[in-house]
Amino acid sequence: MSENLKILIAGEGGQGVQTIAEIIAKAAFVGKLESLHIPNFGVEQRGGVSLAFLQISKSPIPYPKFLKADILAVLASRAVGRVEKYVGRQTKIINAIHLDTLLLERKIQTTSLNIAVLGNLAKFLSQFLSIEALEEQLHVKLADKPNYNENLNAFHLGQLLTEKDAPSHLGYYKRYLKPLVSQNNHIFFARFPYLCKGCGLCIERCPKNALSFSKVDLGVYGTPMPQVDLDKCIGCKICQITCPDCAIKVVKKQKIKKN
Amino acid sequence: MSEVLPSFPKCYKEKSWPSLFCPGCGHPIVLKMLGQVIDELAIAHKSLLALDIGCSLLAWDLFDVDTIQTHHGRTVPLAAGFKLAKPNGIIIAYMGDGGAYAIGLQSLLTSAHRDDKITVIVVNNTLYAMTGGQYAPTTLCDERTTTTPEGRNCQTAGIPFPGPETLSAMTTKNAYLARGSVLQPLVLKSYLKKALQHQIENRGFSFVEALSFCPLNWKTDAAGSIKFLEKMQNYFKVGEIKCPKISKS
Ligand SMILES: Cc1ncc(C[n+]2csc(CCOP(=O)(O)OP(=O)(O)O)c2C)c(N)n1
Ligand code: SF4
Ligand code: SF4
Ligand code: SF4
């Protein structure tokens, strides 16, 4: 991980997104690191999307904005659309959207969800901040609140969360996850309606005339999608290579050798 | 097979697809080949994709690669400047034929002449696609565009501009110059790969022109696009125009 850690925390107003960002920023400051916290929310006191842009660094921070986060924590589904563009190749995602049920099972109120996320974040900050340093600032910030013990429990629970509790993806791949699949013993042929624009290039380029427009399947613009006649298809992949938007995937199955 | 995902290059930003290009556009075929090359050479982290004005700019945000955009035709000097500032970075200037051979020609010639260690990719669709299909230096003889409604008159308007051939005359033996086509994507990919390897090994200027579909302005269906591209290939010859021998030492 780099000298400079870029963290984005996203949720609903009222969930305490800025609170945990402040705790991290303060702990970093006290620990003689550079730290920068930029809150971003609308006019709503509650119910609007609330984002915290946070950087902590061992060297001076050159610029307050960043294009891609190293760590992204998402607390509410409504915030997803606002933060997807900050997800890059290296971004570690903490998806805490459905964490509330787990907290309730452990008899922790969902008002402590942000602190559970802080606990989980702590694992990824270890190169910069110790658990103790964060817990100290948690104390400074929240010790006088009536639910402090509950928050402490949430903080410790957060450190134990696994991939299953807080998945490292936002689930937006799901719309691609529904390909239309045709297969026989030799060929696996998947089409992704979400990506097909119905241009017909694949049909024209197929050397075996195995593709034709379907009368039922539609692509992203509501145009007919090509379908394959597996008896004619030889699995050459020319359609896959030609498709501008990667709407076709062809896999030739391994031939079983009979000697 | 548990989860079936599209065969995107790894450096693609999945969230941004499908792209904004028109159905049947050639740009995303070129980009897909470029993406596969970026993956194979493992250079996504140190590359900068510089996009020209024109339909090239629709590639904005399609890659999980640093991306920059500048004025029409000025992508090449921007690329040269990046290389001066960051000699170990990889710069890919991605532009249209209008940007490269009309408004930006002087910049392109100068950079090629200086043997800047950059890679330029020019998507040639014979016209100014983004602005409504006006005639470009590359428009074929007799081709109808919105500004040559009777077809380009090559007696009065000159011949379709041969990009890499022109650069060939003014570059040193170090330059890599090729022309590919979206009708043979894998051959195009091999040229893109050589061009980028050329830059990685700091050998010299590298340049690939890609003959590409513009069904919107050509007013063609898939079959018509392919037919028109074949016609383009009769004039713009596909192949490597300059390919320095690499001594294995
Ligand atoms: C300085 C300047 N002049 C003119 C324009 C208008 N303009 C925008 S795109 C374009 C032509 C694009 O054609 P090309 O470079 O071939 O790219 P294509 O869209 O065909 O891929 C022009 C002239 C501009 N944006 N800036
Ligand atoms: S699968 Fe691809 S090539 Fe075929 S019609 Fe759809 S978008 Fe065009
Ligand atoms: S894999 Fe080849 S033969 Fe099969 S549908 Fe695609 S282009 Fe046609
Ligand atoms: S106008 Fe032409 S070049 Fe531009 S996106 Fe459409 S088809 Fe592609």
Ligand SMILES: [Mg+2]
């Ligand atoms: Mg053009």
